[in-house]
Amino acid sequence: MSPAAATARRPARKSGDSAADATADPRRLRTQALADARRALVLEAARSAFFELGMDKTSIREIAQRAGYTPGALYSYFASKEDVYGALLGESLARLDAQVRSAAGAAAAGAPRLRAAAGAFFDFYRANPRDLDLGFYLFQGMKPRGLTPELNDALNARLLQALQPCRDELRRLGMPAAAALQEVTALFAHAVGLLVLSHTGRIRMFRQDSAGLFRRYLDRLVERAGAHEGS
Amino acid sequence: MSPAAATARRPARKSGDSAADATADPRRLRTQALADARRALVLEAARSAFFELGMDKTSIREIAQRAGYTPGALYSYFASKEDVYGALLGESLARLDAQVRSAAGAAAAGAPRLRAAAGAFFDFYRANPRDLDLGFYLFQGMKPRGLTPELNDALNARLLQALQPCRDELRRLGMPAAAALQEVTALFAHAVGLLVLSHTGRIRMFRQDSAGLFRRYLDRLVERAGAHEGS
Amino acid sequence: MSPAAATARRPARKSGDSAADATADPRRLRTQALADARRALVLEAARSAFFELGMDKTSIREIAQRAGYTPGALYSYFASKEDVYGALLGESLARLDAQVRSAAGAAAAGAPRLRAAAGAFFDFYRANPRDLDLGFYLFQGMKPRGLTPELNDALNARLLQALQPCRDELRRLGMPAAAALQEVTALFAHAVGLLVLSHTGRIRMFRQDSAGLFRRYLDRLVERAGAHEGS
Amino acid sequence: MSPAAATARRPARKSGDSAADATADPRRLRTQALADARRALVLEAARSAFFELGMDKTSIREIAQRAGYTPGALYSYFASKEDVYGALLGESLARLDAQVRSAAGAAAAGAPRLRAAAGAFFDFYRANPRDLDLGFYLFQGMKPRGLTPELNDALNARLLQALQPCRDELRRLGMPAAAALQEVTALFAHAVGLLVLSHTGRIRMFRQDSAGLFRRYLDRLVERAGAHEGS
């Protein structure tokens, strides 16, 4: 997307731009492809470490070892530990978005598609709790840490994108724009609340099941949306 | 509550048991009272540090210093850093419960009391984000860390207690037990979701306001409860 | 001199204040004395390392090892690596001053005392080249580095003190204040220049000897001072 | 000058030998010329980095980047980081010598030329403190580091050359050879002392000005030289 170039070591291609770069020098292209592959490898190692050990037990050393590198080598691919997590998070959101979009595309417009999109969102995080963690990692005590405004904006954008299908269907069902936005936000919050409670074992204590509760919430949302019809 | 369990050399009464211990030896009693007071002092220091600096900048040293102790001294009162946080969390939940109960008591039975109790719950955490952190601290990557099953049960019990008023009012409004439990769980999840999103700045991106959304959710809950009336 | 107190770990008694502290609690006094002794030990280790290996090959690890400590332990005594060097430098200047003062005291007032004081200054650094390095350590590329303004002022003060005897004698020999200051500065510069050249082997190339050259410079300075007599 | 000594795998012509090598093979000559040009480019990059960032913030990476190379490439031209600095120093001395010689040539023989030569020497370093650093870089703790005897001799030779004009004029003014050598050495030391003190801020503390002091020293040197006249 941008020149990137990374002549020396540090620039390290800020997370987000991949092969692109237009300059179709075939040699550079091959090199780039290889570098991207290695970067992906490191990312994969980071994810595996992170999923097994949790965030704060995952050190640069640990990641490097799993990737078959010495610690210093990682700094060719990422500028800092937090850059690694930023990349991980970006990639996670991309997967989320893809999953939601695919589910939405496969369903009939209207209520079914709304259910499909929201369900895919919820299921993504229910199946991959670590991905939810990822979204909160850069917050320590709920305060942003290594989260640059740019990264933050990028993440917000991807999140919005992942929720866009729900918004679209609510509109299609007759809900005014303002109401649709409100409902999407509430839906998002409800999902996150259920997921967090579920992952921390706080939902079992009510002898409830998060998926069922989410379905119920959706049912009522569909009802509400239907009420706007014909208005 | 339990036999104090002096596992290590340091007695380090596991958080939860206070003066008790029956043996009414007056000397021992006085000693105990003093020890409890000192423990409370340390806890207060921990809270102040934690609220000012956030979780990961709050070291044992920092707490000790604020309490006027050397780091080693804390281990007379707490078995580990995590034990400190456990105690802090217990105390936080006690405050939450008190606040909810007080708000509920001041409102007329039925819908007003439901609103008061739920509102108090939500407001408690909205006003004190750190207390919400506390509830999640012992989870790293959404997996428990220094959370013994006993502590976990104790915390669950306190949480349930804090939500009990809501449950009671839903019943009073005519909701069957099973439905009431379900609704309380969902209510809890919704609140948590909104709070988390709010604290991490993810709600602003929808240009929404968490308190308003929570009120709307409550409105609809009251409606649903009303629907059971006369049945 | 100041409260110092060092409750927790980091404060680490900024270099300069020793046992003092008035509070004649005998226990605290003994503890303090011991702590000071250990600090001196670390300082000694630092000096030995530094004299053998030179400044930038002297790491915290190296110092710790020589002192029989783990690296982390040093941070009880010094806040940072640069704090160690600050202390080392302060102590060096104190020795210099003592040596100059002692030599000056043993000589007859006037020219002999001027010669004694200046000679002691020069000899101190000729005999201990590392002490001269110390004075320049905090300059990387002739630009101050870890040199806080306060430390800088303290060092300047001690240097001025060490040169004060020369100034006094020049005045006594009849030189006006302004001229005396000028001559002391020039004397200082000449000494430093000769020492630097000597230590870097640049004087041998002229087949000269720094001590002889310094004596010659002094001779002429005495002549000049004498010329003011009777005016 | 020497047989280029390709010790390691990388040719890395030790600093000091340029195109020479007699073998007038035109192809080899062109190659050589190009290599020299590239070497000069790297040197220029090193100087710029070094002057902007200072010695210890100037890494091989930084130099390479400024020269448009990758770090590894530099090792084709220089055997080590210290070799780079050696070359830089050689070049610096060449500039010094040129400046001194030019100033001396423009002044009338005798005292004026002495003043011009010495003044040029002093001004060179006063205007370019980094060049003075360069001269001391290879000394860590006043002990040579990456300074091979050959390099050392070469540097000494250039220094002597830069001071030769002063020596010549002192002789011309009637000073015997031995005295002239002594005075040149002392002059050199005085200049260096003033410069070092000035650059480290130690002269300001006397509220003096290095240039003025140097002029005074010169005045007296001229006097002394004059005293030999007619003898």
Place this chain on the structure above:
DNA sequence: CATGAATGAGAGTTCATTCAT
């Protein structure tokens, strides 16, 4: 009960240098 000292492991990062391609 509390101190003061110390440990030991580990954190993230930097850098000159090597070498296959």
Place this chain on the structure above:
DNA sequence: GATGAATGAACTCTCATTCAT
């Protein structure tokens, strides 16, 4: 001749915890 990748050792500093006194 130059690249891009990687090494390996080093760096300062932080922290929870232990324990003799």
